[in-house]
Amino acid sequence: MATHPKPGLKRRAPVDPALIREEIRAEALRMGFAAVGFAAAAAPAPQRQRLASFVELERHGGMGWLGEDLDRRADPARLWPGARTLISLGLSYAPEDDPLAALADRSRPAISVYARGRDYHLVLKSRLKALGLWMWNRWGRDLKVFVDTAPLMEKPAAMRAGLGWQGKHTNLVSRQHGSWLFLGEILSELALPPDEPEVDHCGTCRACLDICPTDAFPAPGQLDARRCISYLTIEHVGPIAREFRAAMGNRIYGCDDCLAICPWNKFAQAAHEAAFAPRAALTGATLAELAAIDDATFRARFSGSAIKRMGHERFVRNIAIALGNGDGGEHAIAAVIRLLDDRSATIRGVAVWALARLSPGRFEAERSSRLAAEADESVRAEWAFGSLSPQAARGKTEATPLA
Numbered sequence: 001m002a003t004h005p006k007p008g009l010k011r012r013a014p015v016d017p018a019l020i021r022e023e024i025r026a027e028a029l030r031m032g033f034a035a036v037g038f039a040a041a042a043a044p045a046p047q048r049q050r051l052a053s054f055v056e057l058e059r060h061g062g063m064g065w066l067g068e069d070l071d072r073r074a075d076p077a078r079l080w081p082g083a084r085t086l087i088s089l090g091l092s093y094a095p096e097d098d099p100l101a102a103l104a105d106r107s108r109p110a111i112s113v114y115a116r117g118r119d120y121h122l123v124l125k126s127r128l129k130a131l132g133l134w135m136w137n138r139w140g141r142d143l144k145v146f147v148d149t150a151p152l153m154e155k156p157a158a159m160r161a162g163l164g165w166q167g168k169h170t171n172l173v174s175r176q177h178g179s180w181l182f183l184g185e186i187l188s189e190l191a192l193p194p195d196e197p198e199v200d201h202c203g204t205c206r207a208c209l210d211i212c213p214t215d216a217f218p219a220p221g222q223l224d225a226r227r228c229i230s231y232l233t234i235e236h237v238g239p240i241a242r243e244f245r246a247a248m249g250n251r252i253y254g255c256d257d258c259l260a261i262c263p264w265n266k267f268a269q270a271a272h273e274a275a276f277a278p279r280a281a282l283t284g285a286t287l288a289e290l291a292a293i294d295d296a297t298f299r300a301r302f303s304g305s306a307i308k309r310m311g312h313e314r315f316v317r318n319i320a321i322a323l324g325n326g327d328g329g330e331h332a333i334a335a336v337i338r339l340l341d342d343r344s345a346t347i348r349g350v351a352v353w354a355l356a357r358l359s360p361g362r363f364e365a366e367r368s369s370r371l372a373a374e375a376d377e378s379v380r381a382e383w384a385f386g387s388l389s390p391q392a393a394r395g396k397t398e399a400t401p402l403a
């Protein structure tokens, strides 16, 4: 954004930094942000060390971009040397109902709360830009807005700005809004007094650590993304390791378990953002129906939703795994058998796995002719695995810890 002052407006704007801060806070709340806090742009050193150890341990898996530009990612003042103040903003997406209820109906997908409505990046970014424009009109000082896409560690930044603390599940927890805040930031040239950082209120609780279906927390406050269903369903490219498939259940996009179990959620009021209201197109269809949609239909149906960004192949891969975790039934088995013909080896592979779980008889009936025609080694291995080890394919002997 340019730095030219707007003289008329600027004259009426306060110049006392504490008053400026309170005006910005009031405007942000008026625009619908649920939480707003201020911190110095420069981040403390331990943040960089922790990010570096996360990357060294390869806990970021295939998200190579997390390991790039560590200095700029860990410290907003390096991201933009002109920045004096970081304004952290939270938008609530607290659900009306129990977010884990969707896990019970295995014929339908469980989509995590944050992706059931409009893509939060779009909603948050336009709100941040509106606030940024208002600030620029008022004070004419340069600023930049961020949500998720830029290299900036948003959770530690929000903690420093007093919005909440990083819980043992690593996400930001707020005393008012529980686990359900989306985070965005404005970096500004204005030097404003900081708010008090929030302190840890987890105490002896460990509910989020204990509920995790894939044991993704090597220690409280540390996540191994390679084991996290959110990473596996959204970010991971290619086949998903067998040891995680049964634990995924019917989750096809993200996971809410560790967030939803947090006792601080009882203070959260349901969000009133119409944009985040669940879309029937996302939550109403059965897995068998969704398995049949082609790329063009996928793009049209999920337009404006975060789900579109994962792409059709990952979507169908996850649906096939969810079908394999379901109760079966003719529609589900027919859907899985159709996926055995998919062009993608990743999808064929998980379809083989799903069929072995749903119907050993149909698996055997399909195996010999399809195995003879199959050129991809990973798919051939799935046929061999399902055939030699039907118990393992059915999820009884699957947990091999990741090295």
Ligand code: B12
Pocket: 047, 050, 051, 053, 054, 063, 066, 112, 113, 114, 147, 148, 149, 150, 151, 152, 153, 154, 155, 156, 166, 169, 170, 171, 172, 173, 179, 180, 181, 182, 183, 184, 221, 222, 223, 225, 228, 230, 231, 234, 235, 253, 254, 255, 256, 258, 259
């Ligand atoms: C990469 C990423 C992911 C990855 C990795 C998650 C992770 N915990 O790192 C995956 C794909 C798994 C993921 C999942 C989810 N994500 Co995400 N994700 C991000 C992203 C882009 C970067 C996070 C990051 O920097 N991770 C790197 C690690 C090192 O960061 P960290 O957890 O803060 O690390 C701290 C601790 O682990 C600790 N630590 C680490 N190592 C060590 C070692 C020692 C010895 C010690 C003491 C401490 C320690 O210190 C670190 C620094 O404070 C942010 C947006 C952003 N730009 O910040 C969104 C973000 C964190 N995600 C978000 C959401 C909503 C989710 C999901 C809930 C979505 C879902 N329902 O599926 C899940 C939650 C899973 C979980 N339990 O974390 C929100 C969280 C909002 C909030 N209230 O906190 C963010 C902020 C996006 C946004 N703009 O709102 N996400």
Ligand code: SF4
Pocket: 169, 211, 212, 213, 214, 215, 216, 217, 223, 227, 228, 229, 230, 231, 254, 255, 256, 257, 258, 259
């Ligand atoms: S999002 Fe799910 S899989 Fe990931 S850490 Fe939380 S409970 Fe575990």
Ligand code: SF4
Pocket: 167, 168, 169, 173, 201, 202, 203, 205, 206, 207, 208, 209, 261, 262, 263, 264
């Ligand atoms: S569930 Fe318990 S340990 Fe986990 S973040 Fe919430 S209060 Fe902290």
